[in-house]
Amino acid sequence: MGVYTQSIKKGLEPDENLNFLEWADKYLYLPRESTKEYGKYRSGRTPMVKEVLLELSPSSPTEEVVVQKPTQLAGTTIGIIFLLASADMSPGPSLCVQPTGTLAESFSKKKITPTLNTTIKNSGRLKGKIKDRKIKDSGNTILEKIFPGGSWRFAGSNSGAVYRSESVRYMMLDDFDGIERSIGADGDPGELSDRRTGTFKNRKIYKNSTPLLKDMSNIEDAYKLSSQGRFEVPCPHCKELQYLEFGGKETEFGIKFERNDDSEVIKAQYQCIHCKKMIDEYQKEWMLPRGVYVHKYPKRKVRGFKYNALYTPVGWVNDWIKIVEIFLAAKNSAEKLQTFANTIMAETFEQRGSRPAWKTLSSRAEPYKITTVPSGGLLVTSGTDVHDNRLDIVVRAWGRGEENWLVYWTRIFGDVTKQEVWDQHDNILAMEFKHESGVGLRIASAAVDSGDNTHIVYNYCRRRRPVVMAIYGSQKKNQPILGRPAKKDVDYMGSTIKNGVQLWPVGTDSAKSIIYQRFNLIEPGLGYYHFPVGIDDEYYQQITAEKLVTTYNKKGFPVKAWQNVRGNRQNHALDAEVYCYAAAIRAGIATMQWDALELNYAAKGRGQEPVVAMRKQRKVRSRGIR
Numbered sequence: 001m002g003v004y005t006q007s008i009k010k011g012l013e014p015d016e017n018l019n020f021l022e023w024a025d026k027y028l029y030l031p032r033e034s035t036k037e038y039g040k041y042r043s044g045r046t047p048m049v050k051e052v053l054l055e056l057s058p059s060s061p062t063e064e065v066v067v068q069k070p071t072q073l074a075g076t077t078i079g080i081i082f083l084l085a086s087a088d089m090s091p092g093p094s095l096c097v098q099p100t101g102t103l104a105e106s107f108s109k110k111k112i113t114p115t116l117n118t119t120i121k122n123s124g125r126l127k128g129k130i131k132d133r134k135i136k137d138s139g140n141t142i143l144e145k146i147f148p149g150g151s152w153r154f155a156g157s158n159s160g161a162v163y164r165s166e167s168v169r170y171m172m173l174d175d176f177d178g179i180e181r182s183i184g185a186d187g188d189p190g191e192l193s194d195r196r197t198g199t200f201k202n203r204k205i206y207k208n209s210t211p212l213l214k215d216m217s218n219i220e221d222a223y224k225l226s227s228q229g230r231f232e233v234p235c236p237h238c239k240e241l242q243y244l245e246f247g248g249k250e251t252e253f254g255i256k257f258e259r260n261d262d263s264e265v266i267k268a269q270y271q272c273i274h275c276k277k278m279i280d281e282y283q284k285e286w287m288l289p290r291g292v293y294v295h296k297y298p299k300r301k302v303r304g305f306k307y308n309a310l311y312t313p314v315g316w317v318n319d320w321i322k323i324v325e326i327f328l329a330a331k332n333s334a335e336k337l338q339t340f341a342n343t344i345m346a347e348t349f350e351q352r353g354s355r356p357a358w359k360t361l362s363s364r365a366e367p368y369k370i371t372t373v374p375s376g377g378l379l380v381t382s383g384t385d386v387h388d389n390r391l392d393i394v395v396r397a398w399g400r401g402e403e404n405w406l407v408y409w410t411r412i413f414g415d416v417t418k419q420e421v422w423d424q425h426d427n428i429l430a431m432e433f434k435h436e437s438g439v440g441l442r443i444a445s446a447a448v449d450s451g452d453n454t455h456i457v458y459n460y461c462r463r464r465r466p467v468v469m470a471i472y473g474s475q476k477k478n479q480p481i482l483g484r485p486a487k488k489d490v491d492y493m494g495s496t497i498k499n500g501v502q503l504w505p506v507g508t509d510s511a512k513s514i515i516y517q518r519f520n521l522i523e524p525g526l527g528y529y530h531f532p533v534g535i536d537d538e539y540y541q542q543i544t545a546e547k548l549v550t551t552y553n554k555k556g557f558p559v560k561a562w563q564n565v566r567g568n569r570q571n572h573a574l575d576a577e578v579y580c581y582a583a584a585i586r587a588g589i590a591t592m593q594w595d596a597l598e599l600n601y602a603a604k605g606r607g608q609e610p611v612v613a614m615r616k617q618r619k620v621r622s623r624g625i626r
Contacts, residue, residue, distance in 0.1 A: 019057035020085040021050055027088075027125040028081060031114035035077075036316060040122070046074045047288050048231045048307045055303045056082050056204055058090045064302045066222045067208040070309040071343040072318075075208040079172050080115050082206050083152060088126050091149030092169030092200070099178030101156030107174065108142050108154045169200040176209035176218045210342050213549050214350040215565035226304025229293035231311060236283045238275035241294065244310040246327070246345055252276060255310070257324045265328070268320035270310070281320050288313065308346040318344070355547040355565070356519040358540035365533045370408060373397040374530070375436040377405045378597045381587055382446045383579025384425065385572045386453055388416060391425055394576035395443065397433065398584050400594045401526035407433050409539050409573065416453050422460055429468070437605035445587035447471045447579040450503065458488060462501040469586060471504045471579055479507030481514070482585045504586070511578040512546065512562055519544070538573075545571035 018026065021043060028041035043050055055062040056078070069075040083094060098104040120127045129147045131140055145152045150169070157179040173179065209219035232241040247254015253273035260266050270279040279287075293305060312318040323344055330336035338349040368374050377397025385392040395408035410428070414421040432440035450457040450470040461470040474483070482504060489500025518527040531540075546562045564571050603609065 016089075018089065019054055019059055020081055021053040021057070023085040023089060024053065024081045027119060027123040028084065028115075029118045029122040030077075031118040034111060034114055038118075041077075041081075044289060045313050046077075046311075047291050048293075048305070048311060049074050049078050051229070051293050052078055052303075052305050053081060056206060058086075058202065058204075062301070062303050063203055064205040064226075065207070066219065066226045066302060066304040067206075068211055068219050068223045068304070068306045068346055069208060070307075070318075070346045071210050073307070073309060073312060075210075076111065076174065079174055079206060079208060080111060082170070082172060082204070083112065084116065084119065084126065086170050086204075087129065087147055087150060087152070091147060093150055093167070094152050094170035094172070095168040096152065096154045096172040096174060097157050097179065098154065098174055099157055099180075103175070103178075104154040104156045105142055108145075112152070112154075167200065169203050171203070171205045173205070173207045174209075176207045176222070177212045178209070179218060211346060211348045212342055213338075213547075214348040215547065216549060216563060217348045220348050222302075223304045223306060225300075226302040227298055227300040228296040229303065229305045230296075231291050231305070231307040232294045233284075233287040233291040233311070235272040235274060235277070236279060236286055237272060237277040240272070240274040241292070242273050243294075244270065244308065246310070246323075247271070255320060255324060257321070265321050265324045268324050270320065282314060284311075285314050306346060309344045355516065356544055358537070358544040361519060361529075361531065361544065362535075362537060362540045365531045365535065368405070368530075368532050370532050370534050371431070371433055372532075373407055373433050373435045373441055374405055376400070376403060377407070377435070377441075378594055378601065379584070379587055379589065379592060380407065380433055380441045380443050381580055381583035382408075382428070382443050383576040383581070383583055384446065384448045385575040385579065386416060386449045386451070386457060387572070388452060389413065391416065391421065392572040392576045393425070393428060394573060394580045395428070395431075395433070396577075396580050396584070397441070398587075398589050398592075402584075402589060403524065403526060403528045403530075404584075405530040406532060406535065409535060409576075417456060425460075429464070435601055435605075437601045439601045439604045443467070445469070445583040447504070447506070447583040447586070449473070449575065449579060458501045458503075462489070465501070469504050469583070470501055471506045471582060473508040473575070473578070474505045476507070477509060479505065479510055481507050481511045482582045483507065504582070506578060506582045508575075508578055509562060511581055512574070513548065515574075515577060515581065516548070538570075542571050542573035543577055545574055 024041050025043050030038045030041055032038040037045060043053070052065060052067060054060060055065050067075055067078065079096070083096065086092065086094065096104070096107065098107055116126060116130060119125055130145055131147075140146060143154045153168075157173075207219065207222050211217045211220050214220070230243040232243050234241055242253075245254050247256075253271050253276075256269055256271050256278065257265050258267040268281065270281075271277070272279060288311065291311075295304075309318045309323060310320070326344060327340055330340040341347045341349040366374075373380065374397075376399040379398045380395060381398065382393060382395045391412040393408070393410050393412070394406070397405045397407050399405075408428070408431070412421055412424045414424075416422075429443050429446060432442055435441050444467065446464075446468045448457050448461055448468060448470055450461075450472050457470050461468045469485075470488075483506070485502035485504045487497075487500055488503050489497040514527075515529070518529050521528050524530070545564055547565045548560055549563050
């Protein structure tokens with residue numbers, strides 16, 4: 001048979017009906033520059049990928065696949081197979097989303113293109129389908145490659161526009177935890193990806209990532225909603241399945257190691273959780289091929305997969321001794337321990353010390369009534385968080401050393417452009433809070449947030465100065481809790497109007513740090529926060545809604561920032577607490593004559609005149625006693 005006849009016959013043959021796992025084992029070649037084991041791909045080296053690739057294949061009815069993984073262990077390779085195999089056998093419009101545009105370009109240039117070229121060179125697959133971008137009229141660029149029946153597009157997640165473009169059949173969210181939890185006004189990236197692929201009945205969504213922070217992890221959230229499969233391997237001794245975990249000194253399972261006289265790790269084994277026998281690392285070569293995913297919720301449509309670096313193939317860098325060395329170097333550093341938990345164990349990390357438990361604060365409630373002030377509280381201030389449909393208000397009484405007592409928390413619901421809402425706010429300003437001495441205390445200093453409905457707040461505060469001040473939360477780092485005010489009222493000539501409204505900057509980051517430190521205090525005294533009985537759980541949940549977390553900027557430097565860990569739920573009581581604290585500072589709590597106040601309250605409670613003359617405060621005259 002001639003070459004021409006053979007070519008015609010081959011062209012008439014039907015395409016192979018391969019799943020993505022079979023396609024990869026038969027045709028994929030990995031480039032030297034991007035992997036340790038370059039050359040012909042062998043899924044048997046990393047068996048944890050097999051079920052994942054089967055679920056991503058067109059023959060599977062599964063639409064969404066989630067992989068929570070360590071770094072440098074097959075997650076990105078799965079994505080590359082997903083894109084190449086679909087383009088070869090079941091083409092369609094595809095979108096690969098990276099955290100930033102720069103990373104998207106790098107992924108295309110350093111991962112996709114070398115793998116594509118190596119595969120074409122060695123197996124011939126995809127040859128002629130995806131043309132080199134250097135060829136004239138190829139229609140291809142670094143960020144977009146077009147081929148018969150479909151395309152690849154690579155984009156950064158830092159623009160909501162990528163989610164509002166045309167629909168796609170295949171979507172890959174790579175490094176999912178690096179993607180912002182909210183894409184501006186467009187919402188959650190997971191929901192946006194769902195909408196973007198919604199027009200295709202045979203769609204596939206692949207989400208993979210190394211997890212980062214507890215309560216802030218996109219991949220952990222997605223995994224929790226999935227079938228929650230964990231890759232379990234049999235013990236070579238008892239043959240029982242188990243998920244490999246690092247364990248610890250006190251556990252009867254996990255990694256156990258020995259050190260020499262120089263504290264160098266010389267041996268690392270794994271203790272079986274069932275038979276308690278020790279497993280040597282070389283035995284992973286028997287264990288891994290026999291591993292299976294055990295799904296906690298097998299009936300869920302979203303398929304979730306999880307494994308860690310303890311499953312690293314024998315001969316790769318992260319052997320068990322290396323993992324122990326990484327742990328020992330990290331155990332005394334929170335930041336290094338986070339890296340170990342994330343990149344090695346594929347677990348989220350909870351940064352401790354910055355966020356108290358709301359139930360702990362609730363359990364501290366003391367037997368004084370709302371709107372009453374215990375004896376230590378001598379000055380009352382308030383903070384108001386303003387929104388389009390309500391006001392959130394906190395009122396506290398302050399004493400020596402900034403010890404303080406919550407005396408009132410409420411929400412006024414309604415359109416804040418309407419006068420009746422602000423009339424109710426006036427009623428709170430006019431309230432008397434009964435002190436233990438019998439004296440009625442009124443709010444001496446009130447801070448009202450002007451971030452929303454700015455001019456309405458300005459008008460309100462202007463007519464109620466000096467007791468009420470307009471504030472705004474400053475986003476700058478290391479700012480004083482209360483800065484110098486700026487005069488905002490000017491006439492038509494641009495001159496400042498006397499007695500006009502002033503805008504006070506509040507260092508919200510600084511205030512939250514101090515407040516959270518004080519929430520964690522054990523004993524009453526300096527800075528301690530007291531709470532009365534009768535405050536509902538929502539208040540406590542809101543004041544503990546944020547956490548100070550360490551993230552990394554584009555240059556790789558650590559950056560600390562406060563983030564809401566309640567997702568889209570409210571944290572307004574915490575903001576109101578910040579403003580209440582700022583109002584107390586403006587009222588002069590740092591220089592307040594507490595002894596004189598206390599003596600005068602006692603005298604007033606007995607029906608006598610004040611016994612001590614009060615010096616005039618620098619910041620604001622207290623409306624104190626009525």
